[in-house]
Amino acid sequence: MKGNYNKNPATMSGRISAYAETNESDTKNGTSHPQSDELPYVHKVGKPPKQDLLKEIKTALKETFLSDDPLKPFKDQPKKRKLVLGLQTLFPILSWGQEYSLSKFKGDLIAGCTIASLCIPQDIGYAKLANLDPQYGLYSSFIPPLIYAFMGSSRDIAIGPVAVVSLLLGTMLQDELDPVKQKHEYQRLAFTATFFAGVTQASLGFFRLGFLIDFLSHAAIVGFMGGAAVTIALQQLKGMFGIKKFTKKTDIVSVMRSVFNSAHHGWNYQTLLIGISFLIFLLVAKYIGKRNKKLFWVPAIAPLISVIVATFCVFITHAERDGVQIVRHIEKGLNPSSANKIFFSGPFLAKGFKIGVVAGLIALTEAVAIGRTFAGMKDYQLDGNKEMVALGSMNIVGSLTSCYVATGSFSRSAVNYMAGCNTAVSNIVMSIIVMLTLLVITPLFKYTPNAILASIIISAVLGLIDFDAVVLLWKIDKFDFVACMGAFFGVIFVSVEIGLLIAVAISFAKILLQVTRPRTAVLGKIPMTSVYRNVEQYPAATRVPGVLIIRVDSAIYFSNSNYIKDRILRWLTNEEEMFKDQPRVEYLIVDMSPVTDIDTSGIHALEELHSSLQKRDVQLILTNPGQTVLDKLHASNFADHIGEDKIFLTVADAVLTFAPKMQQA
Secondary structure, eight states, X not given: XXXXXXXXXXXXXXXSTTOEEOHHHHHHTTOOOOOOSSSOOBOEEOOOOOOOHHHHHHHHHHHHXXXXXXXXXXXXXXXXXXXXXXXXXXXXXXXXXXXXXXXXHHHHHHHHHHHHHHHHHHHHHHHHHTTOOHHHHHHTTTHHHHHHXXXXXXXXXXXXXXXXXXXXXXXXXXXXXXXXXXXXXHXXXXXXXXXXXXXHHHHHHHTTOGGGGGGSOHHHHHHHHHHHHHHHHHHTHHHHHTOSSOOSOOSHHHHHHHHHHTTTTTOXXXXXXXXXXXXXXXXXXXXXXXXXXXXXXXXXXXXXXHHHHHHHHHHHHTGGGGTOOBOOOOOOSSOOOOGGGSOSSSHHHHHHHHHHHHHHHHHHHHHHHHHHHHHHHHTOOOOHHHHHHHHHHHHHHHHTTTOOOOEEOHHHHHHHHHTTOOSTHHHHHHHHHHHHIIIIIGGGGGGOBHHHHHHHHHHHHGGGOOHHHHHHHHHHOHHHHHHHHHHHHHHHHTOHHHHHHHHHHHHHHHHHHHHHSOOEEEEEEOTTSSOEEETTTOTTOBOOTTEEEEEEOSOBOTTTHHHHHHHHHXXXXXXXXXXXXXXXXXXEEEEOTTOOOBOHHHHHHHHHHHHHHHHTTOXXXXXXXXXXXXXXXXXXXXXXXXXXXXXXXSHHHHHHHHOTTSOOO
């Protein structure tokens, strides 16, 4: 018995895109479908019109690289207006700056002063993580934030050196050069890596390739950040215990062995007392800030207070004579030029490029994640590609002015947000304070004990260990949990680079696994409805006698087409073995509603499936293919091969056509 088709388009209850055909078009094609009053209307998927190949390619490229249509504001605008819009696009401050007011400046001034009090002691410590002199950390919180304030689109992100990138950069650089014996070359390589980090970031934004950083999954980032936090904290044991000879390795085994081997002759107990005392103070301050959001300023200024008090105590007691290690010297003055120090040739060019790309991508991932988080909290749009160009530009300029890789900081951005910042002017305020520090205050840091810097870094990085996220990963997706733990243990037991490599590898493995082994499901009819759902999810859903309905939950590509074909045939075999007392399966319906695309390998797999089913005397039926899929089915003549009367709008329509004797629920 053939299905019935509605002769009147006005009474159709549904259609797919513009392809639903009526009986009138069927008559023109030479097919007829007798009308019956006993069955509801059945809607057929018709043959789509021919598509312009060039138009399809243009649309695909636009959706990939220009999905936000960045050129739309420039359309139908005079040349002068286009120039203004172009400058506002490159420098967003020219746009929002027109509406800037004194009330907004008050919030930015308070926020800028607050994050400056936090960043100054942190920058000195983070520079040590990168095996650079303390002033380079301050340099990196002066020029880059100024550049970002003019070019960035985030209102809340606070720019400067961060712990993870500092450690990563220091670890990779010292694998190439000794930071003590080859100090000058080491600094040059650091500036070279920073230059290429900026080039990488700006290039990704300019060519609109920002989607590439999304391949590093959230689970992998959580694990990598947590492992890096543990590694950074362990590295600070050198400063906390006052150990002079310390391992250059970052894995937990080497670090702890170095700590305990120095127990009898290398520990300085005055240093340890200073470090532990102020670490407790900093942790209590953070706890107060978490318990009472109005007291956010307490943990923000606690590091600076710690530095001032500890420095004063060491100065009046001259504890450095008893073995307490101090900073001793921070270069006074603003950023000197480093343009002539970058390796643009020679063997270190390739090394700087490699280190820069890795550091740049990690810095970019962290900054974009921070920016998106706060943009969502304040409900404004963040242009990821503009952010990449801004971050890249500030690091390129920074590499020419004695800075190393800077990015958005989690801790500082949170303080910036809590302090009530309104725009990126808070970064300008912070830069000015850092500038004044470089010009006037740096000699006062001479007696700052290294133990204080170590305790500041430990208290800062502990927030990077997200226990709640790990628990949530375990509850939601065990594979994500494995990815997280793989990255975490890779960092703490091997190295930061290996942990990063594991994080990337696991992220790609997950993508490949999901693409090559997509889910398929057997569908059944929900009682009292015409809805068909997964029988495992809905046990009340009933199978249709003589009909097997399979849903494919993925696009069909070369990577998974054979698996999907084999999986469908296994479903058919299992169905026949499990329900031997039921009527033999005569129709196999493939629900293609989740299938977003199909390639030539997918078409070939469907042809092989159709051939295998014919040998079993089973008919292949397709339902609800999307526009792209339907275009390709017709272009390949597969639709003609199985017959256009075997392609339906819904599973219910196909069942009504080929199983009319089923008992209605």
